[in-house]
Amino acid sequence: MKHEGHFSLKICYIIETYTYMTNYFFRFSLCFLVLACQGNTVPQFRVHPSDSNVRLSQDIFYEKVLPTMAGKKLMLATNPSGIGTNPKKIISSFEKHKIRLEHLIGLEHGFLGLEEEFSQTPVTMDSTFNRPLYHIYRIKDSELRELVKEVDYVLFDVQDVGMRCYTYLSVLKRLMDALKNTKTKLIVLDHIHVAMHLPPMGEKMNPKHLNFAGEFPSLLITGMTTGESAIFYNKEYLKESVDLVVIPVEGYKRGMYFEDTGIPWTTPSPNLPMVDSARNYLSLVLLEGVNVSVGRGTQAPFVYFGAPWMTNPEELASKLSTLGNKSYYFSTVYFKPTFGPHKGKICSGLRMNLVRPDYDPMLLAYELIRLMKETYPNDFKWSKGSVNHWVDQLWGSDHFRTAINEGKTYSEFHNTYLSEETNENKRIKPYLMY
Incomplete structure (x- = not known):
């Protein structure tokens, strides 16, 4: 009987051991599978260009539009954010079609998008194309009109950020004003920008504050x-007095964020080298109206901001x-x-770290400057030119500045121009292509 008892205990031990090992192996296998699956689901920050379903307007231009311009004369407005990124292709394509x-x-x-400051002379000679480069903010309107009459086409191709104060829209307006009732055709190669998910925001420009960074008749964020x-x-x-052709981007649906398109970011100006800089610009640009640096000339413009007097930025x-x-x-x-x-x-300050692109840039700009003024009452100042405050020229009026000075909440301030945003949103809808 003793032997039978020992035998039974051994059988039970073997069964328990087998069951334990089976469960252990199952759990180990399950963990391995989970880890393997996690390895294949690493967060993807943006779509790779090779996976993009979006076709750029410049590709459509070279394939379908350029051949129709054979033998014609052209004026070109571009930089490395457009077809200017490949001057050799421009030269060879134009030579092929005798343009x-x-x-x-x-x-x-x-032309190369590298200059920090405006050119001091109206005309310079471009070394890449050996052609005169007319700086549109220096030449007279009458001179520009004579120049556009000398060509068959004006080609405009630059990346914008969807804001009135980004001066490329002012260039477009001046060109269109010069082209009014002429035989010269304007071709615009369209671009997707970082504010595509936003409706028109802000206020229109008060003529009293009109400047080169505010000539286009839109709200601060254009919505277009x-x-x-x-x-x-x-x-x-x-x-409709301008003979206008717009080459759209193909495969884009409004509401897609820039990172979802697979379009590579090509730097449109020295201080927007990254997509994050461009996204932050939508709000941080208004900091150029106060006495802080927005990181111009650093490795992170419109990501860093601060000043020597901004002590204890943690607060x-x-x-x-x-x-x-x-x-x-x-x-910090x-x-x-x-x-x-x-x-x-040496400036102490803050770095803006973007987690998601779906933020309200007007709210952030207002609260950031309001809280900066509150935290540093003895050092904070509104920057001023010879006539107007800089923030007034960016915003379009003195409303932004006076609302902060008067201690208004953002909601109180926003309610003063909310109807203008609503009306503008309705007004631009017939012109939206995506």
Whole structure:
């Protein structure tokens, strides 16, 4: 009987061991599978260009439009954010179709998009094309009109950010004004920008504050692409007197974020080198109206902002932490700008870290400056030119500045122009292509 008992215990032990090992192996296999699956679901920040279903307007231009321009004369306004990124292709394609490039239009940051400041002379000679480069903000309207009459086509192709204060829209307006009732055709290659998900926001420009960064008749955030803006301006202000052709981007649906398109970001100006810089610009650009640096001339423009007097920036970051529904956060940083306010000085400040693109840039701009003024009452100042405050020229009126000075909440301020946004949203709808 003793032997039988030992035998039974051994059988039970073997069964228990087998069951344990089976369960262990099952759990190990399950963990392995879970880890393997996790390895295949690494977060994807943006779509790779090779997976993109979006076709750029410049590709359509080279394939379908350029051949129809054979033997014609052309004026070109571009930089490396458009077809200007490949000058050799421009030269070879134009030579193939015997298209004569007569003039170049100089945008704010030059043909290569590298210049920090405006050119001091109206005309320079471009070394890439060996053609005159006319700086549109320096030449007279009458001179520009004579120049456009000398060509068959004006080609406009630059990346914008969907804001009136980004001066490329002012260039487009000046070209269209010059082209009114002429035989010269305007071709605009359209671009998708970082504010495509936003409706028109802000206020229109008060003529008292009119400047080169505010000439286009839209709200601060336009709600339109460059091509849509051209169609809108031609219809609403020029009675369709410009012979206009807009080449749209194919495969894009409004509401897609820029990162979802697979379109590579090509730097349109020195201080928007990254998509994050362009997204942050939508709100941080209004900081150019106060006495801080926005990181111009650093490795992170429109990501860093601060000043030598911004001591204890953690306090400001803490106040800002309740905003944005966790779409962004701010961390402390030290930097030395090589251009703009506080050039060459060590600045303490904050870094804007973008988590999601779906934030309200007008709310952030207002609260950021309001809290900055509250936190540093003895050091904060509104920057002023010879006539107007800079923030008034960016916003379009003195309403933004006076609302903060009067201690109004953002909701109180926003309610003063909410109807203008609603009306503008309805007004532009007929001109939206996506």
